[in-house]
Amino acid sequence: MYSKGTKRKFSDGVDNKAVAASYSLQRQSLLDMSLLKLQLCHMLAEPNLCRSVLIANTVRQIQEEMAHDGSWQVVTEALGGSGHGPSDRLVDTEVLCQSPEQQDSGPKLYSVMGYDGCREEEVVTDKALCSVVVGDRSPAFLLGTIGHCWDRGELRVEDGVSKDSGTGDEEGTRSGEGAKLATGQVFGTFEIKNGAPGSDPALEELFSDVDASYYDLDTTLTGMQSAPKMGPYDFLDSLASSHGPVSNSSCRADLNELDHIMEIIVGS
Amino acid sequence: MAGVAGGNDFQWCFSQVKGAIDEDVAEADIISTVEFNHSGELLATGDKGGRVVIFQHEQECKNRPNLRGEYNVYSTFQSHEPEFDYLKSLEIEEKINKIRWLPQQNSAHFLLSTNDKTIKLWKIGERDKRAEGYNLKDEDGRLRDPFRITSLRVPVLMPMDLMVEASPRRVFANAHTYHINSISVNSDHQTYLSADDLRINLWHLEITDRSFNIVDIKPANMEELTEVITAAECHPNQCNVFVYSSSKGTIRLCDMRTAALCDRHTKFFEEPEDPSSRSFFSEIISSISDVKFSHSGRYMMTRDYLSVKVWDLNMENRPVETYQVHEYLRSKLCSLYENDCIFDKFECCWNGSDSAIMTGSYNNFFRMFDRNTRKDITLEASRESSKPRATLKPRKVSTGGKRKKDEISVDSLDFNKKILHTAWHPKENVIAVAATNNLYTFQDKIN
Numbered sequence: 001m002y003s004k005g006t007k008r009k010f011s012d013g014v015d016n017k018a019v020a021a022s023y024s025l026q027r028q029s030l031l032d033m034s035l036l037k038l039q040l041c042h043m044l045a046e047p048n049l050c051r052s053v054l055i056a057n058t059v060r061q062i063q064e065e066m067a068h069d070g071s072w073q074v075v076t077e078a079l080g081g082s083g084h085g086p087s088d089r090l091v092d093t094e095v096l097c098q099s100p101e102q103q104d105s106g107p108k109l110y111s112v113m114g115y116d117g118c119r120e121e122e123v124v125t126d127k128a129l130c131s132v133v134v135g136d137r138s139p140a141f142l143l144g145t146i147g148h149c150w151d152r153g154e155l156r157v158e159d160g161v162s163k164d165s166g167t168g169d170e171e172g173t174r175s176g177e178g179a180k181l182a183t184g185q186v187f188g189t190f191e192i193k194n195g196a197p198g199s200d201p202a203l204e205e206l207f208s209d210v211d212a213s214y215y216d217l218d219t220t221l222t223g224m225q226s227a228p229k230m231g232p233y234d235f236l237d238s239l240a241s242s243h244g245p246v247s248n249s250s251c252r253a254d255l256n257e258l259d260h261i262m263e264i265i266v267g268s
Numbered sequence: 269m270a271g272v273a274g275g276n277d278f279q280w281c282f283s284q285v286k287g288a289i290d291e292d293v294a295e296a297d298i299i300s301t302v303e304f305n306h307s308g309e310l311l312a313t314g315d316k317g318g319r320v321v322i323f324q325h326e327q328e329c330k331n332r333p334n335l336r337g338e339y340n341v342y343s344t345f346q347s348h349e350p351e352f353d354y355l356k357s358l359e360i361e362e363k364i365n366k367i368r369w370l371p372q373q374n375s376a377h378f379l380l381s382t383n384d385k386t387i388k389l390w391k392i393g394e395r396d397k398r399a400e401g402y403n404l405k406d407e408d409g410r411l412r413d414p415f416r417i418t419s420l421r422v423p424v425l426m427p428m429d430l431m432v433e434a435s436p437r438r439v440f441a442n443a444h445t446y447h448i449n450s451i452s453v454n455s456d457h458q459t460y461l462s463a464d465d466l467r468i469n470l471w472h473l474e475i476t477d478r479s480f481n482i483v484d485i486k487p488a489n490m491e492e493l494t495e496v497i498t499a500a501e502c503h504p505n506q507c508n509v510f511v512y513s514s515s516k517g518t519i520r521l522c523d524m525r526t527a528a529l530c531d532r533h534t535k536f537f538e539e540p541e542d543p544s545s546r547s548f549f550s551e552i553i554s555s556i557s558d559v560k561f562s563h564s565g566r567y568m569m570t571r572d573y574l575s576v577k578v579w580d581l582n583m584e585n586r587p588v589e590t591y592q593v594h595e596y597l598r599s600k601l602c603s604l605y606e607n608d609c610i611f612d613k614f615e616c617c618w619n620g621s622d623s624a625i626m627t628g629s630y631n632n633f634f635r636m637f638d639r640n641t642r643k644d645i646t647l648e649a650s651r652e653s654s655k656p657r658a659t660l661k662p663r664k665v666s667t668g669g670k671r672k673k674d675e676i677s678v679d680s681l682d683f684n685k686k687i688l689h690t691a692w693h694p695k696e697n698v699i700a701v702a703a704t705n706n707l708y709t710f711q712d713k714i715n
Contacts, residue, residue: 030548033606046358046384049446049465050496050515051611054552057494061548266490 027062034059039257052265279713280647281659283698284338286323287706289651299702301689305369305377308693311339311700312379313707314364318348320381320434322392323707339700339709343392345434348383360385366451368460370473378437380460384447387462389438389473395431399423443469443479450500456507463500463512466493470524482530483512483522498556498613505565509534513570517554521581537579539586549601549610557613562622563694569625571616574598576627576637591637591644594629596667596678609683620694628687631676632703633663649687649701649708659713 034055288297296317303312311323324342351360362383370378376393401423405411446464453460461482462469468483483500487493496515503509508524520533541550553573561568567588570577574595577587593614597604604610609630616627628634629646637644646663653660666675689702697712 027548030602030605037608046356046360046447048611050498050555051608053493053496054515054555054611057551058548061551 024066027066031059031062031066034062038261047264049265056265279659280645280697280699280710281657281713282654283657283709283711285649285651285654285706285708286321286339286341293705297705299689299705299707300363300365301367302691302700302702302707303367303369303379304691304693304700305379306371306694308695308698310342310369310377311691311709312367312369313700313702314347314367314381315705316361316363318346318350318362318364318383320345320347320364320367320379320390343432343434345390347381347388347390348386351385365448368451368453370453371457373457380451380453382448382451382462385441385444387440387448387451387471388436389440390434391437392432392434395433396428397425398428400426438473438476440471440476440479443471449498450512452500452502452510454502454507455505459507461500461502461510463497465496468497468500468510468512468530480528482524482528484529484531499559501559501561501568503565504561504563511559511561511568513556513559515555516551517556517572519556519559519568519570519579535581535584537584537587539577545598547601549605552605552610553601558615560616560618562618563620564622567622569616569618571614571627573610573612573614576616576625578625578639589639591625591635593627593635594633594665596665600678604683607683609686612686612688614686614688615690617690617692619692620696624692626690626692626699628690628701630683630686631681632685632687633665634687634690634701647710649703649706651706654708657713660710 037055038052038059287299288294294317296315296319298316299313300316301312301314304310305312309325311325313321313323315321320343321341322343323339325339326337328337347364348362350362352358353360360383364381364383366380366382368380370380370389372378376391379390379392381388381390400407401421403412403417403420403423404414440462444462444464444467446466448462448464450463451460458474459470459472462471462479463483466484466486467481469479470482471479483497485495485497494516498513498515500510500512503511509521510524511519511521513519517538519537521535521537522530523534524530526532526534541554556570556572558571559568566581568579568581570579570587571593574597575593576591578589578591579587601610614628616625618625623640624636624638626634626636632649633646634649635644635646646665647660648663661674664672664675665681666672666677671677685704687701687703691700693699699710701708701710
């Protein structure tokens with residue numbers, strides 16, 4: 001099977017592109033496997049806490065690396081390359097979350113998130129591609145896109161949508177705090193508010209032409225900005241607390257399962 | 269005590285194997301812990317079905333001086349039963365996680381056995397006499413009419429067949445929210461500690477309705493949880509000192525005299541990570557599955573997924589010795605992660621003189637390292653090499669391309685046959701190895 005994942009050096013040549021793509025594929029596969037393991041945990045009599053913590057730490061590690069390495073370069077290569085077979089999936093995810101302007105800006109997420117200048121274009125791009133994302137993919141797939149798509153998540157800035165347990169409320173608020181602070185930096189012109197989803201007329205007007213099913217992605221990705229302090233269960237929780245106005249059934253089922261994981265992990 | 273590696277002067281040979289021969293292994297029969305008592309006379313095993321089986325070392329035969337005595341069943345009892353936690357709607361397994369013997373103070377033997385939630389103190393006593401000739405009752409137990417008794421007699425103790433009785437003397441329950449992974453009897457012989465994933469409690473052997481919480485690493489917010497306690501042990505000589513290991517490969521030594529809550533460690537042992545070998549699995553394979561003090565109390569040994577490390581308690585920044593158990597698995601970590609083998613918790617043990625250490629591996633292999641000669645040996649616990657007093661042949665796993673005769677390639681290893689639990693007799697060269705549902709004992713060849 002795969003050899004141990006090695007840190008990829010900054011790619012600076014044609015030869016490294018294939019390696020980088022393959023590495024990203026392996027990493028994605030590892031992430032999917034890990035999330036599947038966490039999902040299966042809740043089916044057991046009582047999940048082994050040590051194992052769950054180790055898997056969650058691995059997931060977080062992969063996510064952090066995916067975010068910081070930025071698969072931007074892989075995207076450009078994938079776009080330019082043959083892009084057949086397994087890397088098709090990569091193309092889907094990467095292209096979704098990037099507009100042409102962003103390709104050259106490197107892996108700096110925040111600077112890329114500057115919607116002020118290129119907002120509308122990005123929205124159009126998203127609209128065209130977001131349905132591909134939300135279709136019938138598993139959350140594992142969704143999560144693979146998180147590192148790149150959390151800029152989209154910031155379009156929806158309200159938080160506090162967690163519903164399930166007492167701890168869930170705290171989490172939602174806390175991730176909301178993180179999101180608020182971070183998005184405050186990014187969306188200077190946006191008015192940040194806590195409230196029910198879809199209640200902000202300004203936001204609604206802005207994204208009126210965005211596919212409604214995309215809201216699922218928005219709310220699930222809220223809170224991703226608090227990455228530095230993000231515990232292993234934060235993203236799981238944000239997934240679990242999805243409250244989009246239009247529910248995608250398979251997405252919902254998967255999210256419910258993750259929700260259940262959260263209860264087991266946090267509740268025990 | 270002799271060394272371990274196969275030299276001309278020392279060899280291990282098969283002694284006994286206990287357990288069913290069937291290929292189909294009943295889940296309940298899987299051995300989950302093995303422990304010699306302090307004299308080595310008794311060997312206790314616990315299984316997934318919640319049973320404890322104790323073996324006793326028979327006296328050596330006088331007419332066969334080359335043969336050490338064998339271990340035969342001494343007592344069997346059901347220690348723990350499956351329970352149901354109604355609050356969480358979850359089953360509590362009856363699997364025995366650990367057995368620890370108390371030092372013997374009278375003719376009876378005492379041991380602590382624990383499952384995920386409850387610790388029990390068992391007394392194992394012998395009865396080989398019974399009184400006969402009571403005045404107030406007949407031989408068959410019926411009460412005699414006192415007015416009919418015309419003479420008195422003194423009851424006499426008559427020998428009877430040996431009866432070994434195990435009775436639960438204490439039940440220490442409801443103190444652990446998470447799964448208990450370790451228990452350790454303190455050198456004061458009055459207290460013991462129990463550790464679960466996030467907390468360590470100190471108990472008094474006589475008091476069951478309360479315990480002291482001495483370590484608590486549960487974060488205020490469970491989402492911030494990134495590290496759990498994996499093992500804990502009391503120092504063999506200093507009753508105020510204990511250590512606990514974590515899933516991040518660190519060991520903390522705590523002194524109970526410093527504070528009631530030992531959240532702040534006295535010593536912190538961690539080996540700096542080798543950046544060249546970093547991977548996504550680095551943290552998982554660094555997770556410590558077992559920690560054991562040497563008998564002297566000067567050293568401690570930790571087992572992580574690929575290696576065994578010996579630490580000097582006076583040096584915190586790195587171990588003094590590192591032994592690779594199965595380095596050939598490093599390139600297979602992704603597969604082992606996929607099939608969950610990477611989470612297997614191997615134990616390790618010292619020999620009586622602290623000159624050698626032993627730990628298990630896959631394919632029913634187990635490894636022994638001699639700390640003085642730096643030799644190591646790989647042996648196999650299998651029915652094939654189970655002829656009485658047959659010398660064990662060293663095994664080798666081939667890592668390169670060319671596989672020599674008698675070597676086994678990494679891809680042929682059976683990862684379902686794992687040796688997680690081993691024990692070394694405290695005084696002699698006798699070892700006990702648990703291979704799934706079978707218990708093997710091996711001893712050195714007396715030439």
